[in-house]
Amino acid sequence: MDTISIKNLFKLRSVPIEPPTQQPSTIEVEPNEESTEESRKRTYHESGYRDSSRTSGNHSTLSICLDAVYSKFQNEEKEMVEKQKKLKESYVNEQKNKETEIKALTVSQETKEENLKAKNIEIENHQHTIEALKTEIIDLPRNPEKYNVKATRGASTKFWIGVILLVPITLYLLTFYISTSYSAFFKSFDAKSTVIQSVLDAQAFSKAWNEGVIEGAFVTLIPFVFLGLGFLIHMFGENKTKANYIKLGLLFVVTFVFDSILAYEIESKLYELNKTFDSLPFNLKIAFTKIQFWGIIFAGFIVYIIWGVVFDFVMKEHKEKDKIKSEQEIRQKTVLSLTEKINVLKKEIEGILANIGNTKELIIKTKGRIEELQNIIDGVIIPTKDYKLYASEYVQGWVTFIGEKIAVSRTEKQTMIDSCIETYNTNLEAVGANSDNQNLVYLSSL
Structure with missing residues (x-):
């Protein structure tokens, strides 16, 4: 086997070297560098030939x-400082980029931590506000003036006493006007009836409905007329104007007149029942002299x-109570709103x-990568293709x-x-x- 054919066994393909993250700079070869490389290849080839001659080509010795x-x-x-510098250039650049990335990440982390701190403070402020509002909700009915609420303290107690x-009183008015209206307009008196029985009939309601729908509806609904008049007294009294005072006076007059009519009708029936041949016809003058006439009026009107x-x-009082309740509801809504904000935060x-x-x-991870790059920079980069080239020259010399x-x-x-x-x-x-x-860079830290 000739030398040329043996060399062909170890002919290498030229493959670009790719580092783990980016490709190192291409090394430009000057003319004098080419002669140096050829000399270096020849040296390895000769060393292989010489070492093989010393060991008779033993493959076990070849491994050593x-x-x-x-x-x-x-x-x-x-020892090739410039070559190492060029090979490490991409790693140095990557390390600088990673250090810049670390700074950016650190700034980002600090910004997020400040944001986190601000949101925690905001939550604490909301929680303190909620506690203060809950205290106000409880204390408002007792001390409304403390919270600038224009409401009378203890309005709730007065309200329930009034109710x-x-x-x-409402039940009394219902009973009184049902009885008096029935007695005045529908009831027939007899000689055995007393004044009280004539005015207050315990069965007035049922008797009126038995006599007809009109009679029943009249005695049932007429008390609500007086209650409505009473409601108007409240409405006109809210706005203290001259016109409302006039309206209020007219309401009292109308009510007094209506009560007078009821009393007059009842007293007229009683007078007719008890009159004699010498009695004068019943009129207002006579009515004004009757005690029961005024009793009926004041029993209703007063x-x-x-x-x-x-x-x-x-x-x-209910209005005062509503002021406090309204303020409580406003605070309660604020509590709910702040609670939702806390959940969002x-x-x-x-x-x-x-x-x-x-x-x-x-x-x-970035710091770990920087340490890896530093190890690469501190170590020696062994170009794979270069080692394969010179190792193949050595083995070629051996073979x-x-x-x-x-x-x-030949076989042996x-x-x-x-x-x-x-x-x-x-x-x-x-x-x-x-x-x-063969596309990787083999590193050796020395």
């Missing part, structure tokens, strides 16, 4: 020699005025915490000696060569320069 070749290649690459008084006054008092805080965690993790000087059969010689090639490939695997990884 290749380890020595790799160590020699490392030392040579280490308790208003209920029986109580009606009392009802109107109590109703007006209850409504005013808590969700935002969760997002910020997640982002801070991601940023910290990214910072740790050339076997082909030229070893006196054995081929077996020796195959063993040497296998040892060569094993060495490439061991140093990370096999064919599968």
Whole structure:
């Protein structure tokens, strides 16, 4: 086997070297560098030939020699300062970029932490406000003036006292006007009827409905006329104007006149029942002299005025109570609004915490990458293709000696060569320069 054919076994393809993250700068080869490279290749080739001659081409010895070749290649690459500088240039640039990225991530993390702190303070302020509002809600009925609420303290108690008084007075007016209206317009008196029985008939309601729908509806609804008049007294009394005072006076006059009519009708029936041949015809002059006439008027009219006054008092107290209740509702709505804001802020805080965690993790990864790059920069970069080139020259020299000087059969010689090639490939695997990884840069920290 001639030298040319043996060399063809180790002819390498030119493959670009790609570092882990970015490709290092291409090394420009000057003319004098080419002659240096050829001289270096020849040196490795001659060393292989010489070492093979010393060991009779033993492939086991070749493995040890290749380890020595790799160590020699490392030392040579280490001494090539400019070449190492160019090979490491991309790693230096990447390290600078990563350091800039660290600064940006740190600023971003600090900004997020400030934002987080501000949102926590905002939540605390909202919580303090909520506690203060809840205290105000409880204390408002007792001390409304403390919170600039123009309402009478204890309005709720007065309101319920007025309601308790208003209920029986209302029932009294219903009973009185049902009885008096029935007695005045529909009832027939007899000689056995007393004054009280004539005015207040316990069965007035049922008797009126038994006599007809018109009669029943009249005695049922007429009390509400007086209650409506009483309500108008409250309404006109709210706005203290001259016109309302006139209207209020007219209401009292109308009510008094209507009560007088009821009393006159009842007294007229009683007078007719008890009159004699000497009795004069019943008229207003006679009515004014009758005690029961005035009793009927005041039993209705005076109580009606009392009802109107109590109703007006209850409504005013209810208004005072509504002021406090309204202020309580306003505060309660504010509490709900602040609670919703707190929930929103808590969700935002969760997002910020997640982002801070991601940023910290990214910072740790970036710092780890910077350390890796620093190790690369501090170490020696062994170009894979260069080592394969010179190692192949060394093995070519080794195999050339076997082909030229070893006196054995062709078959045995081929077996020796195959063993040497296998040892060569094993060495490439061991140093990370096999064919599968020839696009990687093998690093050695020395």
